[in-house]
Amino acid sequence: MAIQFAGRREIKESKGDRLFAGVIYAILIVVVLAVLYPLIYILSSSISSPAAVTSGKVWLWPVDISFEGFRVLFNRAEIMTGYLNSIFYTAAGTFISVILTIMIAYPLSRSSFFGRNLFMMIITFTMIFSGGLIPTYMVVKDLHLIDTRWALLIPNAIWVWQVIIARSFFQSSIPAELMEASEIDGCSDIRFIRSVVLPLSKPIIAVLVLMYAVGQWNAYFDALIYLRSADLFPLQLVLRSIIIQNNSSGTMDAMAMVEKQQLAELLKYALIVVATLPVLVIYPFVQRYFVQGMLVGSVKG
Amino acid sequence: MYLLAIPPMLFFFIFKYYPMLNAVLAFKDYNVIKGIWGSPWVGFKHFELFFDNPLFWTLVKNTLLLSGYLILVGFPIPIILALMISELRGKKFKKFVQMVTFAPYFISTVVMVSIIMLFLAPRLGFVNVALNYFGLESVNFLGDPGMFRSIYVWSDIWQTAGYSAVIYLAALAGVDPTLYEAAKVDGASRFQKIWHVDLPGIVPTIVIILILNVGNVMAIGFEKVYLLQNPLNQVNSEIIATYVYRIGLLNANYSFATAVGLFNSVINLVLLLTVNGLAKRLTKNSIW
Numbered sequence: 045m046a047i048q049f050a051g052r053r054e055i056k057e058s059k060g061d062r063l064f065a066g067v068i069y070a071i072l073i074v075v076v077l078a079v080l081y082p083l084i085y086i087l088s089s090s091i092s093s094p095a096a097v098t099s100g101k102v103w104l105w106p107v108d109i110s111f112e113g114f115r116v117l118f119n120r121a122e123i124m125t126g127y128l129n130s131i132f133y134t135a136a137g138t139f140i141s142v143i144l145t146i147m148i149a150y151p152l153s154r155s156s157f158f159g160r161n162l163f164m165m166i167i168t169f170t171m172i173f174s175g176g177l178i179p180t181y182m183v184v185k186d187l188h189l190i191d192t193r194w195a196l197l198i199p200n201a202i203w204v205w206q207v208i209i210a211r212s213f214f215q216s217s218i219p220a221e222l223m224e225a226s227e228i229d230g231c232s233d234i235r236f237i238r239s240v241v242l243p244l245s246k247p248i249i250a251v252l253v254l255m256y257a258v259g260q261w262n263a264y265f266d267a268l269i270y271l272r273s274a275d276l277f278p279l280q281l282v283l284r285s286i287i288i289q290n291n292s293s294g295t296m297d298a299m300a301m302v303e304k305q306q307l308a309e310l311l312k313y314a315l316i317v318v319a320t321l322p323v324l325v326i327y328p329f330v331q332r333y334f335v336q337g338m339l340v341g342s343v344k345g
Numbered sequence: 346m347y348l349l350a351i352p353p354m355l356f357f358f359i360f361k362y363y364p365m366l367n368a369v370l371a372f373k374d375y376n377v378i379k380g381i382w383g384s385p386w387v388g389f390k391h392f393e394l395f396f397d398n399p400l401f402w403t404l405v406k407n408t409l410l411l412s413g414y415l416i417l418v419g420f421p422i423p424i425i426l427a428l429m430i431s432e433l434r435g436k437k438f439k440k441f442v443q444m445v446t447f448a449p450y451f452i453s454t455v456v457m458v459s460i461i462m463l464f465l466a467p468r469l470g471f472v473n474v475a476l477n478y479f480g481l482e483s484v485n486f487l488g489d490p491g492m493f494r495s496i497y498v499w500s501d502i503w504q505t506a507g508y509s510a511v512i513y514l515a516a517l518a519g520v521d522p523t524l525y526e527a528a529k530v531d532g533a534s535r536f537q538k539i540w541h542v543d544l545p546g547i548v549p550t551i552v553i554i555l556i557l558n559v560g561n562v563m564a565i566g567f568e569k570v571y572l573l574q575n576p577l578n579q580v581n582s583e584i585i586a587t588y589v590y591r592i593g594l595l596n597a598n599y600s601f602a603t604a605v606g607l608f609n610s611v612i613n614l615v616l617l618l619t620v621n622g623l624a625k626r627l628t629k630n631s632i633w
Contacts, residue, residue, distance in 0.1 A: 061535045068429045075426070076445050079503065082460060083448075085471065148353035151346045163350070167357060172560065173614050175364030176606030177586075178593045182367050182381065183360060199360050202353060233346045262453030265568050269594060280455045287459040288572055312463055316456050323451045331444060335511055 083324075090114070090313035094306035097313065113314030116307060123315070125275055126282035130261060133278050137197045137260040141206075142252045149207050150241060153214035154223070164211075171204045177269075184270060195270035196263070196278070203259070206252055213248040214241070250333045258323055279319055287312045371604035384600075391604035400588070408584040411570070412562045415498050420558055423506045424551060427513035428539055443514070446507025458572040461500050462487065488577040497573060512554065513547055520546035552628050560617035585609045 084104065089097050093108035101107045117123055151157045152164055174180070180199065189195045218241055226236045242249070264280035271277060371391055373384040395401060426446065433439040452460070464471045465486035473483040486492050520542065528538045567586035574582045585605060593602025 058534065064535045065432065065434075068432050072429055072433070072442050076442055079445050079449060079507070082464065082503075086460065086463075144353045144356060147349045151350045154346065157346060157350075163354070166354075166362075170357060170361040172617055173365070173610055174361065175366070175368045176603060176610055177589050178599050178603045178606060179364035179367030179370060180360065181594065182370070182599070183363050187359075198356075202356055233349070237349075258451055262451075262455075264453070264455050269590075280453055283459065284455050284572065288455070288462060309469060312459065316459055316463075320452055320456050324448060327448060327451055328444060331447065335515075 086313055086316055090310070090317045092310075094310045097306070097310050112307070113310040114318070117311060117314050117318060122274065122277075122282055123279075123286075126277055126279040127318075129277060130279040133193070133196050134257050134260045136193075137201070138253055138256045140197055141201045141203075141256040141260075142249065144202050145206050145210055145252055145256075146242075146245075146249075148202070149210035150214055150237060152207070153211045153218070155220065167204055167207060181269060190270055191272045191276070193276060196260075196266050199270075200263075200266060203256075206255060210248055210252060213245065218244060247333065250330070254330055254333055261323060283315055283319055286315060368603055368607050370600050371607045373600060375599040387600075391601045392608065394601060395605050395608065400583075403580075404583060404585050404588055407581055408586075409562065410581075411494055411497060411584060414494050415501060416555075416558050416562070418498055419502050419505075420555065422502055423509035424513055424547075426506055427510040427517060427547075428543055430510065431514060431517045431543070432535065432539070443507065443511070447511065448507070449504045450508035452504060454566075454568045454572065457500065457504060458569060461496060461573065465496070485577075487573070487575060490578045490581040493573070493578045493581045497569065501569075509554075513550060516547040516550040517543060548628065552624050556617070556620050556624055559620040560613065562613065562616055 081104075085102070088104065088106040089102050090113055091109055091111060092102050092106045093110045094112060096102055096107035148167070152160050154160070157163075184190060184195060184199055189198065222240060223236065226240065231239075262280065264278070264284060267276075267278050267281045268284075271281070367381055370381055370384075372386060372388060373381070374387050374390075375381070376384045430439060430442055433442065449457075462470075465473070467473060467483060467485045467488070470486075472486070476483060484492075486496060524542045524546070525538065528542050533541065567584075567590065570582055570584055571587050571590065574587060586609070589602045589606045589609070592598045592605065
């Protein structure tokens with residue numbers, strides 16, 4: 045019946061409507077190409093030969109496939125250090141952030157929590173007003189966190205938006221009756237959270253982990269203002285110094301000038317691929333969690 | 346349960362509220378030895394210095410023009426994108442379009458700016474190679490102050506339009522299906538359906554996103570502007586946020602930079618409240 049109905053409607057669609065639909069398809073195809081092309085171009089360039097990249101021979105597909113860029117890249121100490129640092133910051137930072145977010149979001153989702161509206165207001169107010177860059181810097185400095193790994197893990201550990209999302213999830217999917225029942229059975233709060241709340245909250249934990257992990261992996265600003273020693277720098281900061289400030293340090297002095305320049309150019313493409321691929325590769329598999337997370341937030345927001 | 350909430354609340358007080366107290370620095374002359382609280386009060390001296398500064402109007406103008414441009418172009422595009430995606434009939438293609446347009450959201454600011462710089466490089470950049478191929482002159486995009494805002498805004502759209510569209514798509518999914526049936530019975534064309542059913546259905550979402558956007562006018566991202574900046578385009582690319590960083594952290598002029606930052610935060614708060622109030626009165630939608 046439904047199929048028949050759909051079929052009838054197709055026939056009834058007027059000429060103008062079909063034209064309109066055609067235009068929309070055409071526009072969206074152009075949009076998709078415009079989004080994909082730069083990404084493919086960069087990927088192709090990164091595995092082409094240095095000479096092909098600099099002479100503008102690469103248009104869409106790789107030319108003279110070579111992994112020269114990646115080979116050089118992984119032999120440079122500062123890049124490897126940056127990579128390892130970023131992995132550490134992402135893992136540790138995500139862990140801290142998710143734990144803290146749940147610790148505040150869960151109590152705030154319980155109607156028995158005294159003063160929860162006040163706390164919620166205190167938290168959301170920080171979203172629309174802040175002391176500013178320098179006063180925050182002073183706090184971090186007074187706590188002696190400048191130039192330590194903690195500076196990237198703690199000062200921005202909780203995002204208000206994540207608290208809101210997590211709170212509305214807990215509110216809508218953990219019934220108060222469950223909590224009352226467990227209280228009667230003499231179950232402590234902590235035990236209730238461990239054995240009831242967390243197992244029921246896998247989707248929201250996935251959202252929190254992903255959002256924080258991507259944010260931490262991509263961050264550079266905190267590192268820029270709080271870190272001084274190069275051996276603590278995350279990958280993004282190393283990237284900035286090599287690509288944006290164009291500091292290709294003297295590791296390649298022995299090579300001929302031209303070749304060196306070509307390689308430096310290739311290196312930039314390879315670096316972009318290396319820094320972005322981990323995130324983009326897992327993205328198609330986790331996309332639904334992201335969308336889910338945004339939807340939970342927008343219902344409430 | 347209360348114990349649980351203590352560490353996160355401490356976090357908010359230490360890293361969000363304590364800095365607000367520290368902002369009194371703006372009314373003092375910071376002295377490293379005496380610390381924030383021991384430094385002498387100077388009233389509005391730093392604010393006056395900032396208002397009298399010849400850079401003042403340039404900074405305000407650059408900040409407003411950049412974020413105004415971003416809202417003007419960047420705000421409607423995700424709505425249009427969402428409306429178009431929701432018109433698609435094929436489920437697979439619909440998913441594919443959504444996935445592709447969403448993807449650039451995951452690219453970091455540093456990588457985004459790197460991509461911009463590689464593509465727009467004066468000699469070897471892809472765009473200039475293409476221009477030369479068609480017999481056109483090369484353009485030094487990043488060295489031209491007039492280009493700065495367009496580069497910023499359009500790259501931002503490339504990166505975030507798909508992400509922003511998701512919210513509108515969710516709102517569209519929530520539109521009452523009986524309205525579509527009624528429109529069909531009345532013989533509405535696809536365009537009429539979009540205009541009379543889809544759009545009114547997502548107006549509340551549109552208003553809220555607009556309020557949030559305007560509330561960010563003065564807080565426009567430091568990260569990307571700072572990375573795209575160079576001495577050649579600085580006339581147009583120096584905004585309040587980058588100025589605070591330069592003066593405060595690079596030149597260690599703490600009190601003055603705090604004053605500038607505070608000025609920025611206050612204006613921002615006032616703007617947000619104003620727009621929210623207006624929206625409440627005009628459309629009965631507001632963020633609280």
